[in-house]
Amino acid sequence: MSVHVQNSRMTTTRLRKMKQAGEKIAMLTSYDFTLTTLLDEAGIDMILVGDSASNIVCGNAYTLPITVDEMIFLARGVVRAAKHCLVVLDMPFGSYQVSEEDAVRNAIRMMKESGADAVKLEGGEEILPAIRHMVQAGVPVMGHLGLTPQSVNQLGGYGLRGKEDAEADKLIHDAKLLDEAGCFAIVLEKIPAALAERVTKAVSCPTIGIGAGNMTDGQVLVLHDMLGLNMGFKPKFLRHFAQLGEAVKGAVGEYIEAVKQSTFPNQEEAY
Numbered sequence: 001m002s003v004h005v006q007n008s009r010m011t012t013t014r015l016r017k018m019k020q021a022g023e024k025i026a027m028l029t030s031y032d033f034t035l036t037t038l039l040d041e042a043g044i045d046m047i048l049v050g051d052s053a054s055n056i057v058c059g060n061a062y063t064l065p066i067t068v069d070e071m072i073f074l075a076r077g078v079v080r081a082a083k084h085c086l087v088v089l090d091m092p093f094g095s096y097q098v099s100e101e102d103a104v105r106n107a108i109r110m111m112k113e114s115g116a117d118a119v120k121l122e123g124g125e126e127i128l129p130a131i132r133h134m135v136q137a138g139v140p141v142m143g144h145l146g147l148t149p150q151s152v153n154q155l156g157g158y159g160l161r162g163k164e165d166a167e168a169d170k171l172i173h174d175a176k177l178l179d180e181a182g183c184f185a186i187v188l189e190k191i192p193a194a195l196a197e198r199v200t201k202a203v204s205c206p207t208i209g210i211g212a213g214n215m216t217d218g219q220v221l222v223l224h225d226m227l228g229l230n231m232g233f234k235p236k237f238l239r240h241f242a243q244l245g246e247a248v249k250g251a252v253g254e255y256i257e258a259v260k261q262s263t264f265p266n267q268e269e270a271y
């Protein structure tokens with residue numbers, strides 16, 4: 001029987017059992033009530049209110065500008081719609097790097113004010129003290145290694161990470177530290193599939209890959225990317241599961257035409 005029983009809420013404990021049972025975990029980002037309702041009804045295991053909202057929702061070039069208040073605002077709508085899946089809220093740049101106290105205070109505030117089940121933050125050994133304090137305070141923490149977009153200015157771009165032995169070894173070391181510190185799961189972004197497999201075998205918590213091959217315990221994609229809404233973006237790891245960008249443009253074009261031609265609304269659509 002599936003560890004993911006429909007009609008009951010997903011928990012971090014159940015995610016760990018899914019890893020042990022070899023049952024894959026499906027995660028997507030979401031940033032609003034309406035789409036989250038659909039994702040939840042479709043049976044998604046986990047939703048990430050990602051700081052990719054900075055790009056997708058706010059139109060920024062990077063994830064860095066989005067604020068704690070903006071993340072809380074978006075997460076509230078998602079949480080209201082999520083009846084079964086676990087909701088993870090991304091901690092934005094600057095909300096956990098200053099001090100451990102600051103990290104715990106922001107994490108608790110984000111959970112209390114949004115109702116999210118857990119938080120996610122980017123980085124390895126350098127943020128370990130913050131993660132330990134957060135876990136001790138009762139905050140479920142998801143880690144994020146490999147390509148960490150909040151560090152784009154240090155990394156010098158969005159290229160593949162962990163290609164060289166030294167970086168791959170550090171990534172495995174960091175993953176073990178996050179696992180031991182009590183992270184309930186770790187996102188692995190844009191690293192070689194073989195490295196993601198090694199990490200997945202080295203840690204007890206589930207790994208969730210994006211651009212990391214199919215040997216991780218689960219997968220995550222940015223919703224607007226996989227639905228084909230973010231039309232110009234097509235990296236190698238991304239599959240378009242729908243072409244909604246084309247569908248939306250087509251529908252809006254038909255609407256404009258109907259308004260201009262006065263064929264909308266017709267008699268049945270009028271009071």
Ligand code: KIV
Pocket residue numbers: 029048049050051052053090187189210220222
């Ligand atoms: O913010 C985000 O959408 C993410 C995913 C790419 C994992 O962190």
